[in-house]
Amino acid sequence: xxxxxLKRVLLALLVALxxxxxxxGLLHLSSDPAVALAGEDATEEDIQLVxxxxxxxxxxxxxxxxxLTNALQGDLGTSYYFGIxxxxxxxxxxxxxxxxxxxxxxxxxxxxVPLGVLAAMRPNTWLDRFCLSLAVSAQAMPSFWFGLMLxxxxxxxxxxxxxxxxxxxKHFIMPTIVLGTNAMPAIMRLTRTGMMDVLATDxxxxxxxxxxxxxxxxxxxxxxxxxxxxxAVIGIQAGYMMGGTVIIETIFALNGMGLLAYESIMYFDLxxxxxxxxxxxxxxxxxxxxxxxxxxxxxxxIRIR
Amino acid sequence: MTVLLEVxxxxxxxxxxxxxxxxxxxxxxxxxxxETLGIVGESGCGKSITSFAIMGLxxxxxxxxxxxxAFSGQELADLTQEQLSDIRGNKMxxxxxxxxxxxxxxxxxxxxxxxxxxxxxxxxRKKAVERAVFLLEKVGITAASSRxxxxxxxxxxxxxQRVMIAMGLMxxxxxxxxxxxxxxxxxxxxxxxxxxLAEIQNEFQMGQILITHxxxxxxxxxxxxxxxxxxxxxxxxxxxxxxxxxxxxxxQGLLACIPIPGKTKRGSFLGSxxxxxxxxxxxxxxxxxxxxxxxxxxxxxxKDVDMVSLGPGHxxxxxxxxxxCHQNARxxxxx
Numbered sequence: 001x002x003x004x005x006l007k008r009v010l011l012a013l014l015v016a017l018x019x020x021x022x023x024x025g026l027l028h029l030s031s032d033p034a035v036a037l038a039g040e041d042a043t044e045e046d047i048q049l050v051x052x053x054x055x056x057x058x059x060x061x062x063x064x065x066x067x068l069t070n071a072l073q074g075d076l077g078t079s080y081y082f083g084i085x086x087x088x089x090x091x092x093x094x095x096x097x098x099x100x101x102x103x104x105x106x107x108x109x110x111x112x113v114p115l116g117v118l119a120a121m122r123p124n125t126w127l128d129r130f131c132l133s134l135a136v137s138a139q140a141m142p143s144f145w146f147g148l149m150l151x152x153x154x155x156x157x158x159x160x161x162x163x164x165x166x167x168x169x170k171h172f173i174m175p176t177i178v179l180g181t182n183a184m185p186a187i188m189r190l191t192r193t194g195m196m197d198v199l200a201t202d203x204x205x206x207x208x209x210x211x212x213x214x215x216x217x218x219x220x221x222x223x224x225x226x227x228x229x230x231x232a233v234i235g236i237q238a239g240y241m242m243g244g245t246v247i248i249e250t251i252f253a254l255n256g257m258g259l260l261a262y263e264s265i266m267y268f269d270l271x272x273x274x275x276x277x278x279x280x281x282x283x284x285x286x287x288x289x290x291x292x293x294x295x296x297x298x299x300x301x302i303r304i305r
Numbered sequence: 306m307t308v309l310l311e312v313x314x315x316x317x318x319x320x321x322x323x324x325x326x327x328x329x330x331x332x333x334x335x336x337x338x339x340e341t342l343g344i345v346g347e348s349g350c351g352k353s354i355t356s357f358a359i360m361g362l363x364x365x366x367x368x369x370x371x372x373x374x375a376f377s378g379q380e381l382a383d384l385t386q387e388q389l390s391d392i393r394g395n396k397m398x399x400x401x402x403x404x405x406x407x408x409x410x411x412x413x414x415x416x417x418x419x420x421x422x423x424x425x426x427x428x429x430r431k432k433a434v435e436r437a438v439f440l441l442e443k444v445g446i447t448a449a450s451s452r453x454x455x456x457x458x459x460x461x462x463x464x465x466q467r468v469m470i471a472m473g474l475m476x477x478x479x480x481x482x483x484x485x486x487x488x489x490x491x492x493x494x495x496x497x498x499x500x501x502l503a504e505i506q507n508e509f510q511m512g513q514i515l516i517t518h519x520x521x522x523x524x525x526x527x528x529x530x531x532x533x534x535x536x537x538x539x540x541x542x543x544x545x546x547x548x549x550x551x552x553x554x555x556x557q558g559l560l561a562c563i564p565i566p567g568k569t570k571r572g573s574f575l576g577s578x579x580x581x582x583x584x585x586x587x588x589x590x591x592x593x594x595x596x597x598x599x600x601x602x603x604x605x606x607x608k609d610v611d612m613v614s615l616g617p618g619h620x621x622x623x624x625x626x627x628x629x630c631h632q633n634a635r636x637x638x639x640x
Contacts, residue, residue: 202406208362209401210421210472211394214386224411300456301410 001296001303008292012285019281020071023274024064032056036268037080067274077271081264086275089260094279096166097249097256101242103172104179109234112184116191116230117223123196131192135185147178147251164253175252179245183237190233194226201225228299235291239284309480309512310336310359313373317351317358320366324587328354328367330536333612336480339510341503343527343544345520345559347582351536352516353402356482359514360399361389377479395425398473400502402485404466408457414468415453421475440471444501463494467501474505480512487522499526520563524548529618532556535593536585538612542619552621552630554598592624600625600633 027033034051035042042050051057055066070077076086119131154161154174165171198204199222207221246258257276264272296303317329329351336342344352357363359374361381374381376397381389401407409417418440419433428436434453441449444467457465466486473481483502487495503526506513515527523530524544531541532555540553551557555578562576580597583589591606592598598605605624614620615627623630 202401202403203409205362206401206407206469206472207409208390209360209393209399210424211390211392212420212424213390216420216424221409221412225409299411300413301458304456304459 004296004303005293008289012289015285016278016282020068020278021064023277023281024067025060027270027273027277028056028060028063031268033268033270037270071275071278076275079264079269079272081267081269081272086271089272090275090279093255093257093260096254097258098242099166100172100175100179100248100254100256101238103176104183104241105234105238107176107180108183108187108237111180112187113191113227113230116188117195117218117226119188119192120195120199120226121218128192131188135188138181139185141181143178143182143245144247144251146181147174147248150174150177151251164251166254166256171252171254175248175254178251179241179248183241186233186237187230190230191226194229195222198222198226224298228295231291231295231298235288236284238287238291242283242287243280307338308335309338309340309377310334311373311375312359313371315355315358315369315371315374317354317363318368318370319364320368321586327536327585327588329358330585332533332536332538334531334538334541336512336514338479338512339507340529341506341513341515341527343523343530344514344516344533345518345523345530346533347518349582350533351585352518352533353484355533356399356484356514356516360393360397360482362399391425394421394473394478395476396478397480397482398476398478399482399484400466400469400473400486402488404462404469404489407469408465410457413454413456414460418453418468418472418475421472425476436475437471440474441468443474443505444468444471445497446471462490463498466490466494466498470498470502470505474509477509478511480514481506482514482516484516485518486515487517487519495522502526520559532559535583537593537622539594539623540621542615542621546619550631551634552615552619552627553594553623554600554625554630554633555594556621557634558597592622600629 032047034047034054034056037054038047038050055063058066067077074087076090078084079086079089082089115131115134119128122128151163151174155163161173162168162171204217204222207217212221243257246262248254249256249258257280260272261276261280263269264276312332312334315329315332316327319326319328332351332355334342344355346352354363354367358367358369358371359376359381363369369382371382376392381392384392408414415434415437418437419430422428422433422436423430426433434450437453438449441452446452446464446467452460452464457468460468466489470486486502487498490498499522502513502515505511515523517523527544529541529543530547531538532547532553533539534555540547540551540556547556548560551560558576558578562578564575578597583593583596590609592601592610595601595605602624610622610624612620612622613627621630625633
């Protein structure tokens with residue numbers, strides 16, 4: 001298990017490094033940052049001045065090394081647009097997104113996994129059909145529409161929840177439901193399929209033949225094997241949820257990573273863009289890493305060869 | 306000797322889109338303590354379904370009926386699921402065909418062995434582990450205590466089947482059902498597993514149902530033999546009776562298929578019974594073997610054939626009289 005974990009950590013670091021090189025290179029090559037920074041009325045001399053001042057005249061590898069060294073020390077540069085250090089900016093935005101993401105993830109898992117299990121236990125009954133229609137509607141609903149409908153119901157018709165902002169836990173209820181509902185169908189259907197496959201296996205018959213109680217068979221012997229493929233998918237979905245979504249953050253005026261990414265691209269805020277992309281990538285790497293480790297813990301065939 | 310298991314007119318129907326599949330159509334037998342009943346028959350004749358019906362492990366859609374299905378005098382149909390699960394793995398356990406897939410890949414051998422005992426007995430983990438080690442050694446697994454920490458995928462098929470046998474023995478059952486325990490194993494391992502089963506059965510004086518399609522196996526380990534065809538027993542009797550005086554044309558046919566060293570000529574075709582097993586979907590009357598039987602007459606198809614008793618323990622399901630059956634057997638032996 002230790003060797004497996006170390007291997008995964010090493011792999012994750014390599015991926016992070018590769019992504020940082022790629023983003024840095026692509027962003028610097030896509031257009032001349034000095035031109036964008038100097039503004040529309042800038043003369044050729046102004047642009048040259050900016051170029052030297054910000055170090056854009058140096059070769060790209062040198063610029064990257066400088067950026068990397070600073071980044072590793074926590075200095076991600078200063079946002080050209082917001083005029084404050086990028087790290088300060090991230091410290092404001094990231095907690096909002098992480099709170100929303102984890103709430104949505106927990107909500108999605110808490111609903112989707114039990115429903116998937118129930119549907120698998122009674123396939124082709126009204127319960128299964130109900131879960132299926134739930135999954136299809138959740139999948140089909142665009143999140144901007146669902147979000148607006150929630151606002152109509154819970155803010156206009158029944159004024160129970162605040163419309164926008166991120167001040168109290170109440171502000172997070174609706175965004176959590178919208179974001180989580182989006183992720184539920186895949187988790188639910190995959191749990192159902194996994195569970196049905198496992199319930200038909202010989203080792204479940206063995207467990208029943210041993211006289212184990214139905215709950216032991218279901219929770220100890222079946223669920224553990226059934227969730228293994230589900231966890232990999234949850235890992236990827238968690239990445240999306242923790243990375244922030246522009247649409248949901250816009251609707252509920254949550255100042256999170258999604259909005260920051262959008263703004264930094266709009267204003268070609270190079271330092272900010274680089275930091276956002278790198279952070280999103282780190283979030284993704286972390287969630288898939290956690291999923292890998294969880295799976296290895298659950299399935300000895302992964303951890304012991 | 307005490308009667309362990311009584312089965313009277315057991316039927317299992319499985320509803321399918323094409324109609325009801327009559328998988329088991331009226332099976333009767335009893336098993337006493339210390340006795341091994343071998344059930345032989347072709348694939349799909351209902352052997353496994355019969356054992357699942359006894360264990361209460363049939364698929365949910367299957368319908369089980371029986372005049373009597375009693376274990377140690379207790380009618381199994383009267384029990385709740387909870388009471389039934391108290392018996393399963395405890396007084397009555399089962400070894401399956403597929404050792405490769407019958408163990409949970411996520412738990413160690415040890416965990417899977419001891420959970421049976423912890424479920425049925427008030428013992429602590431330490432005692433349960435001791436019992437597991439004892440039984441693993443009993444079934445011929447070396448370095449048993451270190452094996453407990455291994456996962457199924459780290460063991461070979463033969464070892465896994467030994468683990469399955471040990472698992473079946475954890476609670477010291479009165480009855481053990483072995484459903485083709487050697488089918489998935491190498492021939493060399495097959496013999497080891499079978500002699501192990503026979504040895505353990507003898508040592509613990511358990512009742513045993515040994516399901517197989519291998520007559521050679523039956524001859525060496527069973528006390529009594531039931532020949533199953535198309536969901537029915539067509540003949541049941543002691544090993545000697547079945548092998549030396551087979552009555553039913555199907556039993557005779559099966560025995561004729563076994564090549565005998567010295568007698569079967571090199572290069573000649575091995576024996577076989579022409580035709581194929583009838584479908585068990587939908588209702589049918591008459592002898593189900595009639596379409597493959599050399600002696601079949603019109604009368605065979607007119608009405609269902611009942612078991613004919615030839616004295617204690619030996620009965621067969623055929624319209625032919627015992628004299629004619631004997632005659633047929635002798636003639637078949639000459640050719």
